[in-house]
Amino acid sequence: MKKVSMLLTGLLLIVMTGCGTQKQPTLDGRLLNYDLGESTLTDSTGREVPYQMQGVLGIPEEKNCPVVVLIHGAHPIEKASEDRYDTGFNYLAQSLSEQGNLVISMNVAINYSFEDGEPNGNERTRQVVAQQLERLKKAVDGDKEQFGYDLSGVGDFTKVVLMGHSRGGLDVLECAKSLPSDAQLAGIVSVAPATYKVRETDFPNVPIGIIIPQMDGDVISLDGSDIYEELLADEQYTGDAELIYLKDANHAYFNTQLTQPDLNHNDADIAKLMPAEQQRSFLTGYLADFVKSVTTTGKPVFASASELESEAYGCDVLLRVHSGTEKRLYTVGNSASLVTAGAVTATQEIASSLPAEHTVKTFKMPGLAFDHYALQHIVWTETGSNVTIPLAGGIGNSRFLDIDMAVDSTDLKNINGQSMRLSFTDADGNIASYAVDSSAAALRWQQGELVEQMGWDGKPMQEYSTYTPLVTLRIDLSQFSSINLSGIASLKLSWEESAAGSIMLRSISSVV
Numbered sequence: 001m002k003k004v005s006m007l008l009t010g011l012l013l014i015v016m017t018g019c020g021t022q023k024q025p026t027l028d029g030r031l032l033n034y035d036l037g038e039s040t041l042t043d044s045t046g047r048e049v050p051y052q053m054q055g056v057l058g059i060p061e062e063k064n065c066p067v068v069v070l071i072h073g074a075h076p077i078e079k080a081s082e083d084r085y086d087t088g089f090n091y092l093a094q095s096l097s098e099q100g101n102l103v104i105s106m107n108v109a110i111n112y113s114f115e116d117g118e119p120n121g122n123e124r125t126r127q128v129v130a131q132q133l134e135r136l137k138k139a140v141d142g143d144k145e146q147f148g149y150d151l152s153g154v155g156d157f158t159k160v161v162l163m164g165h166s167r168g169g170l171d172v173l174e175c176a177k178s179l180p181s182d183a184q185l186a187g188i189v190s191v192a193p194a195t196y197k198v199r200e201t202d203f204p205n206v207p208i209g210i211i212i213p214q215m216d217g218d219v220i221s222l223d224g225s226d227i228y229e230e231l232l233a234d235e236q237y238t239g240d241a242e243l244i245y246l247k248d249a250n251h252a253y254f255n256t257q258l259t260q261p262d263l264n265h266n267d268a269d270i271a272k273l274m275p276a277e278q279q280r281s282f283l284t285g286y287l288a289d290f291v292k293s294v295t296t297t298g299k300p301v302f303a304s305a306s307e308l309e310s311e312a313y314g315c316d317v318l319l320r321v322h323s324g325t326e327k328r329l330y331t332v333g334n335s336a337s338l339v340t341a342g343a344v345t346a347t348q349e350i351a352s353s354l355p356a357e358h359t360v361k362t363f364k365m366p367g368l369a370f371d372h373y374a375l376q377h378i379v380w381t382e383t384g385s386n387v388t389i390p391l392a393g394g395i396g397n398s399r400f401l402d403i404d405m406a407v408d409s410t411d412l413k414n415i416n417g418q419s420m421r422l423s424f425t426d427a428d429g430n431i432a433s434y435a436v437d438s439s440a441a442a443l444r445w446q447q448g449e450l451v452e453q454m455g456w457d458g459k460p461m462q463e464y465s466t467y468t469p470l471v472t473l474r475i476d477l478s479q480f481s482s483i484n485l486s487g488i489a490s491l492k493l494s495w496e497e498s499a500a501g502s503i504m505l506r507s508i509s510s511v512v
Helices: 002-020 085-098 123-140 167-174 224-233 267-272 276-296
Strands: 031-042 048-058 065-071 102-106 155-165 185-191 208-213 241-246 315-322 327-331 339-341 344-352 372-380 385-393 400-407 420-426 431-436 450-454 460-464 471-476 488-495 501-511
Touching (some): 065 123, 085 276, 155 167, 167 185, 208 276, 241 276, 327 385
Parallel strands (some): 208 241
Antiparallel strands (some): 241 315, 339 385, 344 372, 372 501, 385 488, 400 471, 400 501
16 A cells, blocks of 8 residues: 555656646747637728737747847738748748847738638738737746747847838838837838838838849839838938848749749749849848847948948848938929039939829839939030039038939940049038049949830830939048038039939938
8 A cells, every 4th residue: 555655646746747847849940830829800890800820939049139020921822821921931030049039920821811801901910910929928028838938038029120021011110019018119121012002100210121122023113112212201200221222132032932933024034033042141141130230229230331332241232321310411303503514414303103204214213103203313425514512501510421313324324334523612612522433332334225115004115124223322521521511512523534424313411
């Protein structure tokens, strides 16, 4: 009897010990594929929509790590719980978690599924993000039952970064209100975004990075450029932003589950693309640096750089940057204020998707889906020609001068790029100059050719075969110490080595 009692006691201890040390699921590298069971969303009509709470966690070894949320876009869906485009970002979740970030990639396919009625905008995505981040927050706060894995103290919800691709690239701009009440958004990255709907919320006042792939065969208008222009026009937005034009990149390669070519690509287009792994390596490197930068300095990767390079993470890029502290010195719209000398003209043009409004002829900018943009078209036909732009006011406390511009790639006189001299004149008549050579990204010709196609009005039209994006030419003002920058009178653009050429000018700003 005593032996039986001892045996029962031992078995009880084993059972109790086993309950107290429940084994955690094994990670695949740093990844945990989770399924939290069924939950319910409520659409704008009051209808309840069931869905499966699924996704992938990238779990770091460290504690108190930034929380990175990944949102996929609208892709072919038959059954929301089985078409797992969230796993297409496993490479990001693995790499970022290895670098000390808690990553969650959510399955938001229910937002694009007609299984339970027609979806409306991104209302389902916002609810999925809210529900699953609430669960993740509880897990980080010590609730081990949420994901079946001990995440206590792993994430820091005062450092949340959102990244979305395709339609998800627009949705993340509206997901700030989906965060737990005590969470803080640190930044947003929008990758190949599609402006498929009117934005319903204000831009969050956080750093925003937007990537537009040059050869996007899905969002062919490169809508991210329009979003960036909206940021610049929004007086309530005081954050820093950057627009990255990624050359030879497409839409699909960012997500490994998108195995088919972009919708509008043919064999010739596919042959021009960079390898998929190279494109994913770019996004991995940029997103990791973006998270680190915004959570430590409050700045995105490029917007505060003293020099804007044309290569990043092994890829060719063109950069346009905006600082929340910038002061706009010149915008297109007052051509009469420009003073020309030599054989040069400066006319205001409009870039628009509407043929009746589009006056820049074959010049092709990214975006233009919902708006049109004024450009100063400057054309010279003689060496030494110049344009002087009044810049009344002081820039003495500024670090940089940013000029948003591009050479006109449809003009073959620009085929070798252009050099340009900038000359500041202060209120006392002192002059300081700086030469910009043709290697500057903003002064480079974008390779392409004129092609004929049907316009939106059904009439044949000529168009350049590739985009010519505006690029920020950044000038370090510390090299102009010989003049009084607190009393600048004007800026002169001159072409002393070029007999002919043309540029498009959008704006000039100083950056503190």
